[in-house]
Amino acid sequence: MSAVPATLNRVTRARRELGSDTALIYGVLALVALISWGLILANGGQINLANTLVRSVALGMVAVGQTLVILGGSLDLSVAYQVSVTAVMASYVMQGDPDRMLLGIGVVIAIGLAIGLANGLIITGLGVNPFIATLGTALVLRGVLNSSFDNFAGAVPAEFQALGYGSIGPVPYSVLLFLAVVVIAWFLLLHTRFGHHLYAIGGSEETARLSGVRSARALIGAHILCSLTCVLTGLFIVSRLRAGAPWVGPDGNYDLESIAAVVLGGTALSGGKGGVLGTVAGVLILALLDNLFNQLAVNTYLKDVLRGVIIVAAVAAYALRNYRSRA
Amino acid sequence: MTSTSTTARFEQELTISWRERVRRGVLGTAPIFFVLLGLLVWIAILNPNFTEPSVFLAFLKRAAPLVILAAGQMFVIVSGEFDLSVGSLVTAVVVAAAGLTEGDPDRTWWVVAALFGLGILVGIVNGIVTTRLHVPSFITTLGMLLILEGAVLYWSGGAPRGSLPDNFRVFGRRGIEDVPFVEQLPYSVIILVVVGIAAVLLLHRTTFGKQLFAAGGNPRAAALSGVDVPLVRTLAFVLSGISAVIAGILVGGFAGISQDAGAGYEFQAISAVVLGGAVLGGGRGSMVAAMAGALALEALFTLLNLLGLPKPLRDAVQGLIIIGAVAYAAYRLRRAR
Numbered sequence: 001m002s003a004v005p006a007t008l009n010r011v012t013r014a015r016r017e018l019g020s021d022t023a024l025i026y027g028v029l030a031l032v033a034l035i036s037w038g039l040i041l042a043n044g045g046q047i048n049l050a051n052t053l054v055r056s057v058a059l060g061m062v063a064v065g066q067t068l069v070i071l072g073g074s075l076d077l078s079v080a081y082q083v084s085v086t087a088v089m090a091s092y093v094m095q096g097d098p099d100r101m102l103l104g105i106g107v108v109i110a111i112g113l114a115i116g117l118a119n120g121l122i123i124t125g126l127g128v129n130p131f132i133a134t135l136g137t138a139l140v141l142r143g144v145l146n147s148s149f150d151n152f153a154g155a156v157p158a159e160f161q162a163l164g165y166g167s168i169g170p171v172p173y174s175v176l177l178f179l180a181v182v183v184i185a186w187f188l189l190l191h192t193r194f195g196h197h198l199y200a201i202g203g204s205e206e207t208a209r210l211s212g213v214r215s216a217r218a219l220i221g222a223h224i225l226c227s228l229t230c231v232l233t234g235l236f237i238v239s240r241l242r243a244g245a246p247w248v249g250p251d252g253n254y255d256l257e258s259i260a261a262v263v264l265g266g267t268a269l270s271g272g273k274g275g276v277l278g279t280v281a282g283v284l285i286l287a288l289l290d291n292l293f294n295q296l297a298v299n300t301y302l303k304d305v306l307r308g309v310i311i312v313a314a315v316a317a318y319a320l321r322n323y324r325s326r327a
Numbered sequence: 328m329t330s331t332s333t334t335a336r337f338e339q340e341l342t343i344s345w346r347e348r349v350r351r352g353v354l355g356t357a358p359i360f361f362v363l364l365g366l367l368v369w370i371a372i373l374n375p376n377f378t379e380p381s382v383f384l385a386f387l388k389r390a391a392p393l394v395i396l397a398a399g400q401m402f403v404i405v406s407g408e409f410d411l412s413v414g415s416l417v418t419a420v421v422v423a424a425a426g427l428t429e430g431d432p433d434r435t436w437w438v439v440a441a442l443f444g445l446g447i448l449v450g451i452v453n454g455i456v457t458t459r460l461h462v463p464s465f466i467t468t469l470g471m472l473l474i475l476e477g478a479v480l481y482w483s484g485g486a487p488r489g490s491l492p493d494n495f496r497v498f499g500r501r502g503i504e505d506v507p508f509v510e511q512l513p514y515s516v517i518i519l520v521v522v523g524i525a526a527v528l529l530l531h532r533t534t535f536g537k538q539l540f541a542a543g544g545n546p547r548a549a550a551l552s553g554v555d556v557p558l559v560r561t562l563a564f565v566l567s568g569i570s571a572v573i574a575g576i577l578v579g580g581f582a583g584i585s586q587d588a589g590a591g592y593e594f595q596a597i598s599a600v601v602l603g604g605a606v607l608g609g610g611r612g613s614m615v616a617a618m619a620g621a622l623a624l625e626a627l628f629t630l631l632n633l634l635g636l637p638k639p640l641r642d643a644v645q646g647l648i649i650i651g652a653v654a655y656a657a658y659r660l661r662r663a664r
Contacts, residue, residue: 127657128650129607131409135594136650143643256469269463301485304477312462312470319461 021266021318022277028314029281029288036292045295050172056287057174058083058233060280062254063261064185065229067279068222070262071189073202073271074123074130076223079230079258080249081141082115086234087244088145091154098157108231115141116227120220138255145246152243164239174236181229185276188225198222202271230254260311261286266318285314358655359603359619366626373633381510388502388581390625391519392417392574396592397599397621398526398614399570402563404600405530407543407609408457408464410564412471413571413596416449417589419475420575422487425584430490439495442572449475450568454561472593480586487584499580515577522573523618529566530614539563543609598649599624604656 037047062079069076086108094104115137122133166173189195197218200208209215233254238244259269265282267274289310293303371377377386396413403410420442427441428434453471457464502513530536541549542556550556571589578588597607603620605612627648631641 122650122654126650126654127661128653129601131607132598132601132653133650135598136646136653139646139649140643143639143641143646146639146642147637260466260469263463263466269465299481301477301479301481304473305481306477308470308473308477311473312456312467315462315466316456316460319463323461 022275022281024321025266025278025281029285032285032288036288039292040295043296048291050170050175052284052287052291053175053178054172055290056283057178058237058252059254059257059261059286060178060283061181061229061233061236063258063265063279063283064181064276065226066258067262067265067267067274067276068185068189068198069130069219069226070259070267070269071202071271071274072198072219072222073205074219074222075134075259075269076119076226077131077134077255078115078119078138078141079226080252080255081138081145082112082227082230082249083234083237083252083254084145084244084246084249085111085115085141086231087238087241087248088149088153088246089244090235090238091152091156091243092149094154094156094160096155096157098159101157101160104156105235108234109228112227112231113224115230116224117220119227120216120223123223124216124219142246142250149246152241152245155243156238161239161242164236177232177236181232182276182280185225189275194218194221199272202268202273204272257286264311264314358659359616359623359652362602362652363619363623363626366623366630370626370630370633373630380508384511384513384516386625386629387519388513388515389629390622391515392577392581393592393595393599393625394519394618394621395522395570395577396574396596397603397617398522399567399574400596401526401600401603401605401612401614401617402530402539402566403464403560404597404605404607405543405609405612406539406560406563407546408560408563409468409597409607410453410567411465411468411593411597412449412453412475413567413574414589414592414594415472415475415479416446416568416571417575417578417592418585418587419445419479419589420572421491421579421584421588422479422483422586424495424576424579425487425489425491426483428489428492428495430492432492432494435492435495439576442576443569446568446572447565448568449571450565451561453568454557454564457564458557458560483586485586487586489584491579491584495576496580496583499577499582515581518573518577522570526618527614535559535562540610543611545610595624596621602649602652 040047062083066076066079089111090104090108093107094100119134119137122128122137123130126133128136163173163177168176189198197208197213197215200211200213201215201218205215234244234249237248237252241248261282262274262279263269263282264285265274265278265280267278286307289307290303293306298306367377376382396417400410400413423445424438424442427438449471453464453467456462456467456470498514498518502511502516504511506512530539538549538554538559541552541554542559546556574592575589582588599621600612600617601607601620602623603612603616603618605617624645627645628641631644636644
């Protein structure tokens with residue numbers, strides 16, 4: 001009988017699991033990077049690392065939020081429209097006026113908090129399956145957005161565009177923001193009670209609840225954090241585009257792509273296993289492939305086919321590996 | 328002790344009054360039937376023509392693809408999985424039919440056969456990747472969605488080519504003329520009824536159906552009692568693929584060729600099944616209720632249209648109603664426990 005408290009056990013176990021899988025996923029990432037850069041250089045192209053990173057920021061932040069909810073055994077299919085709502089409302093409120101920048105940011109954060117809280121409450125309080133709940137919120141957001149705006153609305157001031165285009169030395173602000181989001185999420189997951197509870201709930205909601213975890217509270221928290229990452233992505237996108245339109249979120253396909261990135265990063269779709277570092281690798285793999293396809297001038301539509309095959313193949317590889325190690 | 332209480336309960340069952348029986352029967356019915364009835368009555372009040380057989384049949388004709396898709400999706404959901412690829416399969420069927428027939432009626436039959444082959448193939452791949460490679464069906468069918476969508480666009484170069492011959496379009500468009508009372512009996516309604524009856528019998532009256540429920544309810548217990556879980560789940564995906572092909576043929580006939588003929592159908596079909604009271608995760612649900620869920624969703628679209636709501640707001644109302652219905656079902660389930 002060891003005297004190690006159950007929580008510590010769970011944490012060490014989570015760390016160990018994270019360690020092995022994350023190493024594998026970063027190995028895959030390195031392989032993808034080498035192959036794709038090799039192919040690009042062989043074809044006389046150029047490697048632009050900063051560009052690849054900036055292109056990963058938008059999907060990356062949403063994917064980090066998505067990781068939190070998926071780890072807790074939930075899911076958010078409304079992220080794309082949350083990104084749109086943020087982009088549209090930010091430029092609509094700011095109206096190109098630098099003095100209204102803070103007001104705009106405050107408004108979209110408030111909206112994000114409200115949407116996250118609503119998603120969390122519908123799932124935990126009303127007992128609606130997360131798939132249906134967030135699909136429903138997505139429809140509601142889409143409806144409200146499309147009936148209120150039918151084009152680019154307002155504009156953000158030039159100062160705000162620094163977020164999208166500015167940099168400290170060679171490092172773009174947006175990449176720093178993304179790193180900050182990753183570090184915060186990583187810290188929350190591995191070094192706070194909230195994070196440990198989330199892993200426990202994702203592993204088994206019932207067991208977690210019976211062991212005294214306030215599962216509803218942690219899940220609502222995860223949904224609110226996920227919505228806040230959508231707000232950050234929305235702000236980043238609107239700073240690049242200068243104005244938001246209802247279609248910026250769904251056009252970026254953030255709902256399904258973020259889930260794909262999370263799963264590609266080794267997090268189990270059923271929850272309880274994985275982490276944000278894997279997700280970062282997943283996002284980078286998707287961005288590197290995108291970059292490669294562009295450099296090789298692969299047909300846009302064929303790109304979708306290849307991406308579909310790669311996502312399924314990667315998940316099959318992880319699944320088989322886990323299945324074997326369990327058997 | 329247990330046996331006496333069971334006997335006592337059994338005797339009590341025998342002696343309950345017919346009133347109690349009716350009450351229990353009504354309460355036991357899925358609420359979706361009342362919702363559907365309410366929606367249909369509301370539509371009829373706003374538009375009295377709706378009660379005319381021909382107008383009602385036109386409604387059924389419009390609803391047929393979604394109801395058939397919901398029936399296919401129901402097999403997959405009962406077995407404990409998802410199929411997100413059906414919408415893109417509907418699009419693939421419409422675009423491939425136009426591209427392969429190029430309007431030539433002589434080609435219709437082999438093209439239809441090829442399309443069914445495609446649907447079965449998609450189902451087999453979805454099933455094998457999910458059950459043998461242990462990829463969650465959400466990801467498998469999401470990958471299939473990307474693949475089908477990309478393949479269709481790649482093949483057609485971004486704009487669908489060809490056209491659909493008349494003998495292909497008859498299924499979604501025409502019907503048996505000069506039928507008493509109804510003027511025209513649309514082929515799509517006949518197909519809907521045949522598919523519906525077949526689906527109900529298959530899920531609720533065969534060993535295969537029972538095995539599906541078992542696989543969805545508790546895969547381990549099912550496997551230990553001799554159910555080949557991977558096989559029955561793969562067959563469920565195949566049935567879903569076939570239903571998408573039938574729906575695609577009807578949509579092609581009804582609405583013609585379009586790049587996004589099937590867009591959104593996957594989520595509508597899943598919503599319909601869930602509105603019908605099936606539980607995501609498997610093991611519970613009724614085929615008739617799932618199809619009623621699809622009809623209710625279609626009736627809701629018709630009603631919101633009649634009420635003059637703009638398209639975007641219709642989305643919002645649809646979202647609220649789906650959440651509300653599932654929340655109510657969850658509440659009932661909690662109370663029943």
